[in-house]
């Protein structure tokens with residue numbers, strides 16, 4: 116039996132995938148409400164294909180509990196935030212999970228960590244907990260790091276098709292862990308040591324952060340000298356070895372905007388491009404505010420409360436608002452006491468900010484300027500409804516005439 120610890124954005128789909136591919140699975144989360152919701156037949160977030168996967172897993176006998184199980188395999192997928200001041204990994208949830216596992220696990224069990232962590236985390240935090248519990252790692256308890264790679268919005272497909280990394284202390288355990296993931300994963304499963312697996316995952320997300328930062332920096336350069344950054348990127352990308360990413364209002368989510376900080380925190384003085392990229396991406400919400408300000412002036416708009424922000428999530432067609440650029444823009448606005456701006460997102464059903472709308476038409480009625488911050492499918496389909504508004508499109512999805520861009 117496999118006990119998946121942490122039933123969030125990664126743990127839940129992983130548990131469901133394992134269960135629907137013949138594994139006996141119990142999903143454990145300390146949040147009792149979440150467990151109750153799953154036990155009453157409801158998924159806890161929206162994701163393409165998740166409901167179908169949930170049904171298949173329930174039919175296959177998956178169980179959800181807030182208690183840790185006594186078993187020989189644990190997969191840990193709990194949050195790994197970073198400490199905003201030191202920029203270092205905050206390992207408290209991982210530590211908590213491993214301590215709980217140690218209370219119930221038998222000798223011979225394997226603990227697989229899926230959460231993204233900075234290199235050396237298993238050595239620094241996990242191995243000592245295991246040893247302090249009276250076990251010898253590599254003999255009584257086996258450790259592995261198998262970082263996830265799935266992208267929100269396409270998780271179910273990517274779980275099955277992406278290549279994976281499995282880091283362990285010895286090859287026998289690597290084979291055992293590989294066998295578990297092979298139940299559903301059609302991609303290549305590369306085995307390595309734990310520290311390499313830890314570093315690889317952080318390096319992958321940092322690569323993307325740096326590349327997005329390049330696009331965002333170009334945007335600022337082009338804006339300052341009246342050049343069209345999108346046309347320049349389009350043409351540059353015709354080169355066979357150039358692939359510049361898309362500028363945007365900032366980098367959100369709980370991965371790319373977080374993981375590079377682990378390297379900055381752990382390697383001060385060495386992680387220079389990484390730090391610069393983080394700063395550029397973090398400066399984008401402020402840059403959007405400047406653009407809003409300039410366009411309002413240019414178009415003779417004076418009333419901030421007639422400005423509408425479209426999109427609250429960190430990217431299109433997901434309901435995740437963690438580190439979202441829109442929230443950062445709203446925070447900046449509050450600092451400058453420029454309140455009253457309207458906000459709408461079809462994916463966010465709860466009220467989380469002031470002046471939030473749940474009806475697109477009502478939102479449009481109350482604004483003269485729309486700032487497109489997220490390219491949800493909804494707005495792509497309903498673009499015509501924006502005709503007549505002043506539009507700032509930070510995602511380059513609007514084809515209406517006179518659309519302003521970053």
Ligand code: SAJ
Pocket residue numbers: 231263264265266267319320323327360361362363364365366367368369370371429430431
């Ligand atoms: N973004 C841009 N321009 C782009 C691409 C993205 O501004 O050209 C923005 C998005 O709007 C968003 C942020 O960056 O705010 C991050 O979005 P994303 O789609 O690039 O990535 P995530 O955070 O949803 O998922 C990433 C993925 N990592 C990589 O692509 C290297 C995913 O594979 C990982 O599993 C995930 O992080 C994770 O959990 O670590």
